[in-house]
Amino acid sequence: MARIAFILLCHKDPVGIVAQAQRLTESGDFVSIHFDGRADAGDYARIRAALAGNPAVAFTPRRVKCGWGEWSLVAATLEAVRTAVAAFPQASHFYMLSGDCMPIKSAAYAQEFLDANDLDFIENFDFFDSDWIKTGIKEERLIYRHWFNERTSKRLFYASLDLQKRLGLARPLPADIQVMIGSQWWCLRRQTVERLLAFCDARRDVMRFFATTWIPDETFFQTIVAHVVPRREIRSRTLTFLMFTDYGMPVTFYNDHYDLLLGQDYLFARKISPEAITLRKRLGALWRDSGAQFPITNEAAGLYRFLSGRGRIGRRFGQRFWEADGSLGRGRRLILIVAKKWHVAKRLTAAIRRHTDIPVVDYLFNELDAHLPDMGGIETTLAKRERHRRALVKMLFVQFESPCVALCLDPSALGLIQDFLDDKAETRVLLIDSDFDDDYVRGHIGRVGLAGQHSAPEQVNRLIPAVRADLEHEGERIRDLEIEGFQVISPARGTNANAAALARLLDLDPDTALALAGTDHLFDD
CATH class of the missing domain: 3.90.550 (Spore Coat Polysaccharide Biosynthesis Protein SpsA; Chain A)
Known part of the structure; x- marks a missing residue:
């Protein structure tokens, strides 16, 4: 034996x-x-x-x-x-x-x-x-x-x-x-x-x-x-x-x-x-x-x-093509707000605009309307933003005349997150943790094209465990990067813990951080 x-x-x-x-x-x-x-x-x-x-x-x-x-x-x-x-x-x-x-x-x-x-x-x-x-x-x-x-x-x-x-x-x-x-x-x-x-x-x-x-x-x-x-x-x-x-x-x-x-x-x-x-x-x-x-x-x-179906692309070793465009610059701070539920991230960015002077944009690589300033045409299409991603973010610092800029990313954009972490600029990451109930997962299945409006309910239900696991895995991949100063907020952590995380992320005083964490209906679907 x-x-x-x-x-x-x-x-x-x-x-x-x-x-x-x-x-x-x-x-x-x-x-x-x-x-x-x-x-x-x-x-x-x-x-x-x-x-x-x-x-x-x-x-x-x-x-x-x-x-x-x-x-x-x-x-x-x-x-x-x-x-x-x-x-x-x-x-x-x-x-x-x-x-x-x-x-x-x-x-x-x-x-x-x-x-x-x-x-x-x-x-x-x-x-x-x-x-x-x-x-x-x-x-x-x-x-x-x-x-x-x-x-x-x-x-x-x-x-x-x-x-x-x-x-x-x-x-x-x-x-x-x-x-x-x-x-x-x-x-x-x-x-x-x-x-x-x-x-x-x-x-x-x-x-x-x-x-x-x-x-x-x-x-x-x-x-x-x-x-x-x-x-x-x-x-x-x-x-x-x-x-x-x-x-x-x-x-x-x-x-x-x-x-x-x-x-x-x-x-x-x-x-x-x-x-x-x-x-x-x-x-x-x-x-x-x-x-x-x-x-x-x-x-x-x-x-x-x-x-x-996308294929196993293997481990990434070589430089990405946009890395040749140079660094965002030492002395600058890029804050990445990573959230699968975009509406939650946007509530937070709206509160940051109200309570602080930190320039913040929304999902600039996913949505045309992302609270961007006029940038001379580079920002007019998502395709342009994708081609010139590093140049685009570098220009944000110039346009806002600020050493600190915050933006939103979907957790599926792991390559982007890793590239910004490798830059000479200081990069801080906030993960907004979310629960994915069956209704949300069904909606996600439709949004990404895994099922159509005429798909049989039992087929959609069979996909739910695998899709939910993938959504949760995206957050785990971010955690696996072991980012220095990594911060997390979630409804389960409570307002005070979330405020402490936001204070560390954005270098805020306790009262301002508490105001952000206490934003009405912040985590609601």
Whole structure:
């Protein structure tokens, strides 16, 4: 019978990690944990203390400080894999997981599946011939060396890349290696893992090569497995179900997605929302249910067609075309009021105009009438605004003759929000949190064209859980950016808490902030 050693990479949520480790080991499987070296030491101590008496759990002797897109993620994975190989000689398979993953099948189903399929499950497509990378740099990931992180040191990242290009410092790939690419979530047999580790020990040249590539967690294991295992023994797919938004970010699943997830032809799913307590409990119980049956429907793509139909555009690495137009300027402050319910945001902006001298416009990228001043014609069409977005916002500072400007954005405009956050100007973000009842979701379905006036009610009702999850996920994506000074207001927080958030956002005195927070019918539909 298959026994799985789960390779668990995590950096937060000690309670969830402990619960996950206990659940997975109760089925006779094992867990090897790497807790990010940058994460809270107190959280790590609590995890170790809670799992100290569990012989099926092992911790890596070294905690690597991990960064997105860096070799450190591969190094951390290798630490956890080596730990698992040494600690659990009974393990027949090694399964890569994150703290956001949950099982969507029972342990018995997973074991029977792996027993019946003597294969390695890992996506591996030819790096150069496939279209797996949709946007951003491609061959530059490999042929140039990357010492800086594109997310945390964007200027140094691109300066280093440009300098290497100018000096002709492109390097050859290892001659006997065909570089492959695919998802970082895999399940490998023990003999494959042992061959992989032996390859790592023997081929230091290949290790040095990948150590300075960009996003090697999408290429390293995919390449080495295909090098050490016959292709007929590899199934180029992942056993972890995940979907992507049109910004290349994983869709988050919530309480009402239980039945949808069980119908997918996968063993685990990510990302499960930390707030989806009921879903997590049901999936945890499912892992222990040896008698559960799983009719496979694979209908998730249909329910999410308004997302997946746009195509997976992948992660964004390169400069956007409007970034070449320059910065908004140091010393300026841009305030982004992010709200799905536009009428709520507009009530707040109207109150800001009444009570403060802060210039504020409404949804200038969505509506022609957004309280814009005359800007010489650049603002006359939405298409022009979209083409010249950075120039448009820069002109607002000039037209208003103010070092501070506020504007409204829909939370679906994640790319815009991220671009403004990357600017030299100071950018502050306010999220107006909202509840989405069934009537609102039905209206949204009609507004975005998912259903027409003649659509059958049962078809619309079937879409409601998926659409609501997407609306809620948009807010979660904003939170996931971990913006410094990020503020939230909502009807549930109360007037005083909302006033405190507005005071921090707009640098207001308490009385003015309280007047804004107390705006009549601010959150009403």
